[in-house]
Amino acid sequence: MDVPRILTANWGVPDSHRLPVARQRGVYGRLPRAFGMAPAEITQVVKDSGLRGRGGAGFPTGVKWGFVPPAEKRNGKPVYLLCNADESEPGTFKDRYLMWLDPHLLIEGMIISSRALDVHRAYIYIRGEFRFIARRLEQAVNEAYDAGFLGKNILGSGFDLDLHVHVGAGAYICGEETALISSLEGEKGQPKLKPPFPAVEGAWRSPTIVNNVETLAVVPWLIEHGAAAYKAIGTPQSPGTKLLSASGHIRTPGVYEVALGYPAAEFLEKECGGLLPGRRLKAVIPGGSSVPVMTAEHLLKSNLDYESMQRNLPGGDSNKIIEAGGSYLGSGGFIVMDDTTDMVEGLTNLLRFYAHESCGQCTPCREGCGWMYQILCRVRDREASPGDLAVLRDLADNIHSKTICFFGASAAMPVQSHLIHFRGEFLERVQHNARGAGAA
Amino acid sequence: MAKVKINDVEIEVAPGTNMIDAAQQAGVEIPHYCYHPHLSIAGNCRMCTVETETPRGPVLEIACNMQARDGLAIRTDGDRVKQVRKSVMEFLLVNHPLDCPICDQSGECRLQDYYMDHARHDSRGVEAKVSKHKRQDIGEQILLDAERCVQCSRCVRFGDEVTHTGELRLMNRGDHTEIGMFPGERLNHDYQGNLADICPVGALTAKDFRFERRVWYLKETDGVCTGCSTGCNISVCHQEGEVFRYLPRRNDEVNKSWMCDPGRLRHHEVGGLERLLKARVNGQPGDGVAAAAASIKAVGAPKVALVLGTRASNEANWALAQLGKALGARLYWVAGNDAGAIEKSDGFLMDADKNPNTLGCRLLAEQSGAGDAEALKAALPELAVVLALEDDLVTRLGQAIPGLVALAAKESPTTKAAAVVIPVAHPVEMDCTYTNKQGRVQRNRRATNPLGDAAPAYAVVDRLAAALGKSLGTQMPVVTFLALSRAVPRMNGLDYKSLGPGGKLLAPAPAAALGGEAK
Incomplete structure (x- = not known):
């Protein structure tokens, strides 16, 4: 099946990270339409699309957005949008390429999402090891400010948004959303007790939405093509495309955008280029280092979407999933191990x-x-x-x-x-x- | 009220009550390290894990982050809960040093208690334990042994939320996480002792109590701190007549769970060098009561002033007021602080008025028409005998006083100047009540026997009355208090039993008297 390149459309285009090139490629082109929509309409599109958080948990993004209390119940507190760019799951390296090659797509996604959530101050929290990417992001943010996509009265819409790039100190745990909030607040990066959930009481005790880079980068496409077009890709419960970071004993490691539900065997053969000559597949960790390891036999029978990776079992009982030979799609860090692996x-x-x-x-x-x-x-x-x-x-x-x-x-x-x-x-x-x- | 169910027992509690406290009200103990009723919720120790009943079946959750609401049902006795407690204990102990024999927390250590109650496992840890910093001198009152710490973060939250000094922090990560101070910093506040109290293990220990006595030898008696007019509730820890420490006793209306260091260290005065043990007459050992009675008789009641004490109990003041009435002697009271009082107040627990019973004394003074300091000064030339009840009158008046009879527990400029000195019991040595600055009448219980020839002041006054041919009947505090509460309108209806462990507020003053109090 031909899969639209929702996240990787501009990858490989020279200078794709610079504003003129990005604009030429259609980035920021979805803003006028987004500003023509009511905030609730944008949220509805995201809900209808079935988009699920790409950080690993796969929680429906629109549902998460729906947890933010309405303005009259916020006691005048602002809402914050935090982009989780603390990509630190071993085996996962999709966000770094997305931010490196198409930072403006992320910024556009954040502007539209901020509009939907009544956010006027948003942050990109990026891991300390990605300082070089942070510099590129800052350059992109400055370009966006200069072009009037950020700041006061964006495109004459009356909507204001300030976007800050915040560099963490480099801790895996800061990818956990409440630890990310602690770190952003200047505290030691430690998860906070839930409830209260961040959507109700997050950064500086204000309602806060934390979304993964990849999740936010999907939003412009949803505005342009609509929820139905997105749902048409992937499986009914796991719609859309996913970036997979393929690494390990394969011929062509890299980041690939595939439709969810893609057969793992096909991904291994086509995108990953198969194993090295004379090697046999032994095991795969399919979703970043945290998810259960799968045997070759189990993996080759799997499709790459949230449900079938979990063997259609509810996610809470990982023991049953492991017993059934399943795992989690997680963040899509696809680590391949051949028969030489100890x-x-x-x-x-x-x-x-x-x-x-x-x-x-x-x-x-x-x-x-x-x-x-x-x-x-x-x-x-x-x-x-x-x-x-x-x-x-x-x-x-x-x-x-x-x-x-x-x-x-x-x-x-x-x-x-x-x-x-x-x-x-x-x-x-x-x-x-x-x-x-x-x-x- | 919210109806909650704990192990099938339904109880009603205030909505929002923490479930650890709610369970306690139902008679169920939920073990915990990090939870403290007067600190924010951290939820990190995981010891309070219970099963919540949900439509999806029982779910393991921590009780400390659960507030009582209608219909909430938890179980604390299921196998899964027992397994979690056991495993948390195993994790806590795997890197804990086995130094109970030399650890001062032994006997009041939650690791020991919970191990016996919930774990009793054989150690499976064969790896080398993580080493951390030991015996760190982090403040005037406190030593820190990071190896014994269970990282519950109570002390961190205490510094952040109670003293707002924030010196302690959890440093590093994983099993190298270690409680510590920033380099070169020291604890710098007057509430350090509380850190040793809230530390559930032996990581933070009080220098003052370290190696003094094994805690299982100590008895605890409910008392009231007499260091200032706040009247913090305390437990007096003593063994065979010797007092080893004061601990704050929880009273949410007065001191929550805290007390200040100066108050805590006052236990040293019980058996201290300044303590008065024998009566003195003109500097020589003698029968103080007989000498005082003789001098009162010799000069006649009109030339006698009896001065109520702001450091004395309600019972002693009542006794002295009764004696004044019986003799026809003049009554006075003198506000102010004694020599040597630490003149420090902080708007929290340390009050500028260093007397435990100023309000109680004033109430009785008003009731019995006693004069104030100015009136006493004016009357001094006409007086031949002045009896001071526990207060350091010489310092407070700032002048010499003729024919001074001092009833006192310890030496002061007043006892040194007095013609007759009669030793009285220290607060830990008697049953009595004090009325703190809120107007809360609080019971103080006898922990040890009076040292030397001391006796409770109300009993001494009773003996003095007897020597003067009067019968007061104030040697028994419970009876004295009853007579007092019947006679004083704002204390009507109070007796020792009804005061309970937390005390009772005085009835509001009548409107007219309020105007009087404002002066």
Whole structure:
């Protein structure tokens, strides 16, 4: 099927990040129409399109917008729109290209979204490691101000919007929306307790919408083509296109825009260019490092959309999803591992990351991630016993969904899925360990 | 009221009541570290996890972030809840040093208590524990051992929300998260002791109490701090007649859960060097009561002034007022602070008036027609005997006083100048009441026996009356208080029982008297 390039239309065009080129390519062209619409109409289009948050959770964007209290119930508080550009999920690198190659598309999306949400001050929170992209974004923001797309009375509409680029200090957890808010406020980047949800009480205790870069960049297309056109792409429950970041043991790593529901096998063969010669597919982490790992067999039977990745099971019970061989589409970080991969080494590396990045707030995650990493180090070094695997599994279960934010689950699911799907490799390490313990 | 269900028991609580408190009202303890009724909700320790009943079935949620509303139903006794508590304890202990034998928190440590109640697991941790900074001197009153910390952030919130000084912060991340101060900073406020109180483990300990006594030897008695007119509710912790510390006792209307450091350290005066233990007559040991009675008899009641005390209890003041009435002696009262009082007030708990019972004393003074400081000064030339009840009159009047009889618990310029000195009990050594600046009549209970020859002031006054041939019947505080509350309109209907643990406000003053109070 021919998929419209909603997010990547201008990629590869020389100087696509500069305003004249962007305008020539139609960016900012959707603004007059958006300003002709009532704010509620814009929200309705987003709702009708079925667009789901592209940061990983897949929550319907229009529904999220609907949580902002109406003006009369806000006690005069402003509404903030925060663009989550803290793309820090290992294996995910789509937003960086979107911002690098088409920053004006994001800005246009933010202007239209701000109009819908009655926002007059918006922020792009970008991770500290992306300073070079932040500079490009700032250049784009300045260009947009100079052209009258930002600031007072945009295009004579009477609508004002100020847009700020805020660079974080480089912490994985700041991609979690409430931690992002803490960090933006100048506090230590730690998730906040919910409820209250940010849409009701977020940044500086005002209603706040936090959306992913990719999500916001879809909005102009929705205004131009309408919700029905978007729904026509993808699957009924996962409409539209998705950027997938393909990496690992494949011939052509990169960011690809595909319609949701695209068969994983086809994606692997066509976009990813297949595996290296003589290699066999072993495992794939399909949605960024936090989601359960899938075996080759399970992956090749999957389609790349939210529901079929979860085996059509509700997302709350990840254990069932893992047992059924499923995973999550997440942020679309598609990490391919062939038969040369040491799964024990891989998981240990992942847990090193999670032990380092846990914000340290909630007991299970703070103490558990470090503990799991230490056990894994011993397993990797053949210094563990079979009992350690049981402890490891227990710890993962005791962390999962026992914390303020989703980080705990993100660290637990890789452990749970590796231990289920690649149990043999772990058993081999603990049964033939350095202490000479036998297979018994 | 909101109807909530806790383990199938339905109770009514005020809407918005925190579910940990609501459960407590239902007699169910929900274990917790980070929750504190007088601090904001952090929700990080996860120990208070309970099951909420929802249409989708039971869901695990933390009780501390749940407010009572009609129809809310939680369970605290399910297997999943027990499993979460157990696992939280395992996580908390995996990096916790096993130094209970040398830790001052032992015996009042939530890790110990909850381990016994909810965990009792064998350690599965074989990895090296994370090392952190130990024995850090972070303030005049407090030592910090970061290894013992459970990162509940109570102390951080205390600094942010109560003292607004914000010195403590959680540094670093993951299992290297560590409570600490910014380099070169020290705690710089008068409420440091509370940090040791709210720390659920042995991370923050009070220098004043460290290694003084194992807490399981201590008995706790409800008292009232007599350091100023705020009247913070306290627990007096004592063992075999020795007082080791004061802890703030919760009273949401007075001091919430806090008290100031100067007040907290006042326990040292109970057995301190300044304490009066023996009566003195003209500087020599003697029978103080007999000597006082003799001098009163010798000069005759018109030349005798009895001065009520703002540091004395309601009962003692009542007794002295009764004695004045029986003898026909003049009564006075003198506002002001004693020598050595820490002249500090902060608009929070530390009041400028350093006397625990100014209002109670004034009420009785008005009732019995006692004169004020100016009247006493004017009358001094005609007086031959002046009896001071616990107050440091010499300092307050700023002049010499003839024929001074001092009833006092500790030495002061007044006792040094007095012809007759009679030791009286320290507040921790007697049952009595004080009326704080809000007009709240609060009970103070006897924790230890009076030291030396001291006796409660109301009993001493009773003995003095007996020596003068009068019978007051004020040696029993409960009876004395009843007589007092019957006689004083604004205290009508109060007795020791009805005061309860939190005290009772005086009835509002009649409109006419209000005008009088404004002066």
